Amino acid sequence: MILIIEFIAKKLYNFQMLEEKYRNIKILCIEDEDLIRENQVFYLKRLFNTVYEASSGSEALELIKDKKPDIVISDIELDDINGLEMIREIRKKDKDTKFIVLSAYSTKEYLLDAIDLGLVKYLIKPIDHETFYPILLECAKEIYNEKSDLIE
Helix, strand or coil: CHHHHHHHHHHHCCCCCCCHHHCCCEEEEECCCHHHHHHHHHHHHCCCCEEEEECCHHHHHHHHHHHCCCEEEEECECCCCEHHHHHHHHHCCCCCCEEEEEECCCCHHHHHHHHHCCCCEEEECCCCHHHHHHHHHHHHHHHHHHHHHHHC
16 A cells, blocks of 8 residues: 555656645545545545545535535445435525536436536546546535625
């Protein structure tokens, strides 16, 4: 595991960082596989100051309620709940949080479900920096602009 993290650190050393004004956006990463989640969180902490993590849907629901993250990045197949079902539950009360789903599955049923839930993106694993970073940047810009509009 240390070798994987060292490899990622070296690869990410020169990647473009988010502007400081976007770094205060709160992120929640939901993944039930520990090593994958640890790598995702390691990557996200290079970009954002506040990164929460959950290994289950129930843990994620509590974090969303308590911490109110701006962006939620979730797997579909979680141990205790389907990630899309979790998002459907959250959407009943929260239409603003940005959701990005990472999945190994590209079934028609999942894709149609994802459209109805208003996801930012549905990405098929594995995901690399060149694919993921522009999506995160676009989300960060939208959230920053929305928050700026509320202040004015």
